[in-house]
Amino acid sequence: xxxxxxFLTFIYCSHNYAQTLYVIDESFKIVAYDQNxxxxxxxxxxxxxxxxxxxxxxxxxxxxxxxxxxxxVSNDQLSEVFIISNSFGSNTSLTAGHNNDLYFLTELxxxxxYDITNNSLExxxxxxxxxxxxxxxxxxxxxxxxSGTDQISAYNIYNDTIDAIFCLPDSSFWNAYGIANxxxxxxxxxxxxxxxxxxFEIDLENDTLTPLNFTHDTSIFGLATNxxxxxxxxxxxxxxxxxSLSVEEYNFFSSDIIFYPNPVKSYINIKTNIxxxxxxxxxxxxxxxxxxxxxxxKIDVSELSSGIYFFKIINGEQSRIEKxxxx
Numbered sequence: 001x002x003x004x005x006x007f008l009t010f011i012y013c014s015h016n017y018a019q020t021l022y023v024i025d026e027s028f029k030i031v032a033y034d035q036n037x038x039x040x041x042x043x044x045x046x047x048x049x050x051x052x053x054x055x056x057x058x059x060x061x062x063x064x065x066x067x068x069x070x071x072x073v074s075n076d077q078l079s080e081v082f083i084i085s086n087s088f089g090s091n092t093s094l095t096a097g098h099n100n101d102l103y104f105l106t107e108l109x110x111x112x113x114y115d116i117t118n119n120s121l122e123x124x125x126x127x128x129x130x131x132x133x134x135x136x137x138x139x140x141x142x143x144x145x146x147s148g149t150d151q152i153s154a155y156n157i158y159n160d161t162i163d164a165i166f167c168l169p170d171s172s173f174w175n176a177y178g179i180a181n182x183x184x185x186x187x188x189x190x191x192x193x194x195x196x197x198x199x200f201e202i203d204l205e206n207d208t209l210t211p212l213n214f215t216h217d218t219s220i221f222g223l224a225t226n227x228x229x230x231x232x233x234x235x236x237x238x239x240x241x242x243x244s245l246s247v248e249e250y251n252f253f254s255s256d257i258i259f260y261p262n263p264v265k266s267y268i269n270i271k272t273n274i275x276x277x278x279x280x281x282x283x284x285x286x287x288x289x290x291x292x293x294x295x296x297x298k299i300d301v302s303e304l305s306s307g308i309y310f311f312k313i314i315n316g317e318q319s320r321i322e323k324x325x326x327x
Contacts, residue, residue, distance in 0.1 A: 022180075024049050053095050061081075062094070063092070065325070067083050067084070091106050092105075092133060092262070094134075105130070108126075110127075139187075140186070150167055164242050166204055167243035175219070176195045179193045184227075194223060200212060259271075259322055267299065277314045278291055278294060278313075306327055309323075309324055
């Protein structure tokens with residue numbers, strides 16, 4: 001693995017034309033950042049949204065649970081456009097493709113393409129992996145943080161392969177939910193990733209992670225740019241980076257652990273083949289509010305107030321954290 005370099009950058013980006021970074025956060029607001037890192041509030045909603053995408057036509061789409069929404073900025077109108085079948089799983093991720101379409105990966109590991117023009121859904125593949133947050137195209141590959149690991153993975157749609165391509169430096173990036181891509185051309189991409197309210201640039205060519213010189217005012221759930229759809233029209237094989245986890249760590253962190261439904265009203269189920277010690281539920285302020293019994297597969301959350309929570313699944317000295325929404 002290449003040496004990870006972390007250093008401070010003093011400018012946001014130096015692209016050839018204006019590009020905008022969009023944020024959807026824990027207070028359900030959309031904020032747009034210009035190239036100087038200056039924010040503009042677009043809209044604050046009353047309901048939860050987990051991710052945002054900006055299409056090739058410049059339209060804003062949002063996802064929440066099994067529902068996709070279109071937000072018309074000019075008319076300040078939010079419209080539900082599609083409901084995903086519960087059998088496919090709830091959705092936390094969203095990104096735009098090149099031909100007025102959207103891609104998302106559900107908690108049941110299904111990758112879909114939604115054709116906006118024809119209002120149709122296509123199952124691309126069952127990837128066998130999850131993401132706790134966002135995904136984005138990068139040089140024709142779908143990039144996402146892999147659940148339960150510090151890896152950034154890439155799915156090559158043309159080859160139907162998944163590889164680790166970047167290793168985040170430590171477990172502080174467990175809440176790295178947002179990921180976006182500023183694109184000038186197939187060979188000129190700048191990846192942006194969030195950690196809570198912080199923003200970083202990832203340079204996959206040099207294997208570096210660089211803090212940006214501005215932060216958001218609250219925890220980020222999803223990111224998008226107005227040019228990232230361009231990367232869907234590329235086709236590159238990326239350099240793999242398997243990270244430096246031990247076999248024991250990798251087996252636990254990469255094991256298939258599915259929490260469903262999400263959002264949840266009463267009971268949340270845990271589907272996994274591994275044996276674990278406990279599951280702790282943590283609120284948005286980091287307070288532990290519930291501890292499950294050993295290897296419990298169904299947890300009653302009906303008494304929780306509506307809002308954002310986190311599961312922390314513990315196995316010996318190892319742990320893994322996932323986000324969920326209580327309705």
